[in-house]
Amino acid sequence: MDCKDAAPPPFQPTTQLIDPTRIDLMAAVSALPAIAASSLLTQHLYYDDTELFSSVGRVISQYAATKDGQEVLVLDQTVMHPQGGGQPSDVGVISSPDGETSFRVGHVQKPRGAGYIEHVGEYSSPGRFTVGDEVSVEIDSTRRMLHARLHSAGHLLDTAFVNIGVKDLIPEKGYHFPDGPYVEYVGNIPAEKRETTIQQLNKEAQRLIEEAAGVVVTMNDKGERVVDVGGSECPCGGTHVKGVADIRGLTVTKIKKSKKNVRVSYVLSDN
Incomplete structure (x- = not known):
């Protein structure tokens, strides 16, 4: 816990965390066998280098947000810092290696007590990711x-x-x-x-x-x-x-x- 951990500006939660007993909901989005939320784990690459502005990873889960047409992507590793410790989240883009599929991230959050990070946003391309896809992550470096x-x-x-x-x-x-x-x-x-x-x-x-x-x-x-x-x-x-x-x-x-x-x-x- 940050020794100076302020409450951030109100952020209306856009995601409904998936009950591990209802993995059929997650599977319906990914079309692949779902991973129970309790087993999800994201490596925090930003811990090692603040000036690392891009990374690669794999989609380990995705599910719908509760409103506004937004969705959530969970990766096995990410360079994106979630909001917390009195600090705003990163924003950026998650894309396929060929650039054909793109997901714009407007907010990043880590559910309390969880080991995974949620990238909240929406697709800016007709294509969608599926669990297991390799992706590239780019953040707004100035921010x-x-x-x-x-x-x-x-x-x-x-x-x-x-x-x-x-x-x-x-x-x-x-x-x-x-x-x-x-x-x-x-x-x-x-x-x-x-x-x-x-x-x-x-x-x-x-x-x-x-x-x-x-x-x-x-x-x-x-x-x-x-x-x-x-x-x-x-x-x-x-x-x-x-x-x-x-x-x-x-x-x-x-x-x-x-x-x-x-x-x-x-x-x-x-x-």
Whole structure:
């Protein structure tokens, strides 16, 4: 679980997860023997390389969505990051090797507790995939890298706080979407100190970016993926830049009280 796992914007579920006892529903879509949902497993290729923008895989299941004519594809491996951990999902296209069959992915999600990833979208070609088909996956690379910068920027604030001497805040959740990213911490910063703290954070964040340290991803003893951005470690399943310098243009804009927490809002520029 991400140590800053915010609730994302409401996404109306478009899929109805298939009851493993009703595999006839899945078979009716794929026209091949269906795999019970409990046995589906997708390898997360984005864990290994944020800048991997394409991959190949095989369809292991597909089923209809509940409305809007959308459908779900499940692959044995994917480069597409699902929405979660305060980060939006990737979008892109899944296509056949010859390009004749194409499926546009508008949302990616991982059902809670599941080992598989759902690619939600619709076919943009007359042809359809069947279970076992080899496919190519291409993501929107510009969107991916923006999300990685936003997510890493949130983690960098953890380091900046520690470095300016504010060590009693506990990161609780983050919102790493382009429309107003923020990190929330358990604790408080007195109102009279917030403007000074903003100035200190921005100065320290800029120093860390110019220092250009690497972003280190490891696995801990619990088997959790741990990300270190600038010196602060945090269990995280999101995509991140390869170096702190790649965050660029981080500016803290506001600190305010949010119930029991303190919310630190920030923006990224293209500079």
